[in-house]
Amino acid sequence: MWALHDTFLLPTVRRHNPIFWVFLMLFHISFLLLITGHLELIGDFRIFQIAQHEVFLGKGFVGLILSISLLFFLFRRFVSPNRDLSVPEDYYLLILLFLTVFFGSQMDWARRWYDYGNLPIVEYREYLSSLLYLKPHLSSDLTSSGHSFMLVLHVFFANLFLMFFPFSQVMHSFLSLPMNKLRRG
Template sequence: MQTVYYLVLVPMVYAAFAVFIFGTAWRLAQTARRPAHGATLQIFPKKDPAWLYAVADTFFMPSILRHSPVLWFFLAVFHLAVALLIIGHLELFAQWRLLQIVPHEVFLGKGFVGLAASVSLLFLFFRRFHAPVRDLSVPEDYYLLILLFLTVIFGSQMDWARR
């Protein structure tokens, strides 16, 4: 029995590591030998700076606003709430006067930021139960939304319990 443990724990581990290294090197060599191909998706006009369109598309999400204004609203609320939560958590470092953006005794928003984040996460979670989003969802999507929701709820309940 000792020999089986030794075979599993020593040579097989080295063999697995060697297969990983040689397989990765092989795939990198195959990828490097392939001919370069041009971009198939051209969404930016050639005369304007592409980064400007990328920034506008990232922060304002015009395609989502065009197709689903309700989804756009809840996404905007969620991202604004996350930004405010980050700012609020930076202010917990009292010794850093530079990070104290707005002096206050209670956390930013007085609990409203956590409520807004939790409501938007609930919308994003229950949205996954309807077609066509249901067909594209995998279990990891649900787990991530549940984890984020529980994090927001447990963090907010500490602030809500203070009142």
Template sequence: MWSKVFYFTMVPMVYAAVAIFIGGLIFKLAVVLFSKRFKGSLATYPKRLPRPVGVAVEALAVPSAFKKDKVFWLFILAFHISFFLLFIGHLELIREFKWIQLIPHEVFLGAGAVGIVLIISVLYFLFRRFRSPWREISVPEDFFILILLFLTMFLGSHLHLSARFYAGGGAFDIPIEAYREYLSSLLALKPVVPDGIAYSPHYVLVALHIFLANLVLILIPFSKVVHMVFAFLSLDLKRK
């Protein structure tokens, strides 16, 4: 029975999650682009930088957070940069990319640091919300997403670190090749869960990690995480 549940999580649910993620984002953007425009200008002044540069700086460097709370800003940047590195790292779990290997490294690029930074940042964001005044302005969504991210990242980090530090002799090891076989088979639409994963005592953790990651993907377009796209659009309004 469990092997069926695991297979469901590892294959059909992944396809469904990716479809919801992409479809959801397209849907969200379409709704926005077909909605009524604002006839006037919502600009604030002074406009110190040219529009696209200004939007990029504000979205990527978050100067408003820097001004307000340096520690928070540090975690915001650490989290978002790490998130980007995490994305690149997972690309390498599909197959080898020459451009990522410009700096030669063993998969992943951060050698485990990225995951640790993410976990610490997420915990910071979470614990921050336990305190006033953030506690009063938080809604269940805020906690739920952070907890979900924490669990996903914690499991992912564990899988990576155990593979990295027990490589060769460890019974818990799932070789990088097994992940590549699995993910590239998904991509080629000929899904298999290779023996390297299916017979590993870690299988439950992999399946759980994938399950949570699926939830994250599904939630992105329909939760506040959509700010990864909308931030640029709403900041652009400020400069129109």
């Protein structure tokens, strides 16, 4: 139980670096919300609709929070002593994530804030679930739409990130729980 507490609430960071902790919590919670949002792009999950919402929770602010906290993480690595601890991998990952999130959020923001109406969820669902069944089908409505370059960039950076994922420190997302279990004994 305490290992779960240590893993998800990061008490040590809260105690020793509260500002960092705020951004860490915002980042990780928003990230979970985004994953939920993407799952809803594949299919209709009743459970996520407990709180009624349009697909992608948070009215566009989730993406904004993520972008800001990613920039915070990146810039804090520019300052000593964190600069001396960081290796190129750390910067690449943050930049990749930022680009992914930024271009992804552009689409969301366009729809929410700039009255860009041409973002039909149905076609995304069709495309992503076709990927899932290994019969890719990309509707020409998506490729020829005005925001397609955003989409292409978003998917491109996301793929790069996913490729890098298992070979990088981002594995802490899976290792954190067993590690904290180990410390708690």
